Amino acid sequence: MTQSLVAGLEPPYYTAVFTSVxxxxxxxxxxxxxxxxxxxxxxxxxxxxxTARTPGGIGITVAYFRDLDSLGVWQHNAEHQAAKRHGRAHWYDRYSVHIGKVERSYSFERA
Structure with a gap:
C-alpha cells in the first residue's frame, strides 16, 4: 500500500482505477x-x-497519467500484458478498470 497521497495535479489528466478481489x-x-x-x-x-487493500482482499489502485497516449503505453506494455494474463489465471477472483479524465483537482495537507 502507498503511504502517501498524490497531491493535486494540474488538469486535465487521466486516471486508471483498478479495483480487484x-x-x-x-x-x-x-x-x-x-x-x-x-x-x-x-x-x-x-x-x-x-493503492489500498482491505483485510478481506478488496484492492483499489488509482494511477495518474498526463494524457491518453501515456496511459496507452502502459496498457500495451508487454510485461504489463503478461502480468494481467497471469493475474486473471492465478490471482484475481474479479477486477474492473475505469478510465477517467480529471478536470478539477486539489489537495490539502495539515502542516
Whole structure:
C-alpha cells in the first residue's frame, strides 16, 4: 500500500482505477507488483499512483497519467500484458478498470 497521497495535479489528466478481489498474498504477486511499479514509474507521462487493500482482499489502485497516449503505453506494455494474463489465471477472483479524465483537482495537507 502507498503511504502517501498524490497531491493535486494540474488538469486535465487521466486516471486508471483498478479495483480487484484476490486472496491475501498469492504466490509471486508481490514480486510482480514491484516490477510493474518499476516499469510504470519510468514511463513518460506517468504522474503517480495510490493503492489500498482491505483485510478481506478488496484492492483499489488509482494511477495518474498526463494524457491518453501515456496511459496507452502502459496498457500495451508487454510485461504489463503478461502480468494481467497471469493475474486473471492465478490471482484475481474479479477486477474492473475505469478510465477517467480529471478536470478539477486539489489537495490539502495539515502542516
Amino acid at each position: 484476490r486472496a491475501d498474498d498469492p504466490e509471486g504477486y508481490a514480486e510482480t507488483s514491484a516490477r510493474m511499479q518499476e516499469i510504470v514509474r519510468e514511463l513518460p507521462g506517468f504522474l503517480g499512483y495510490e
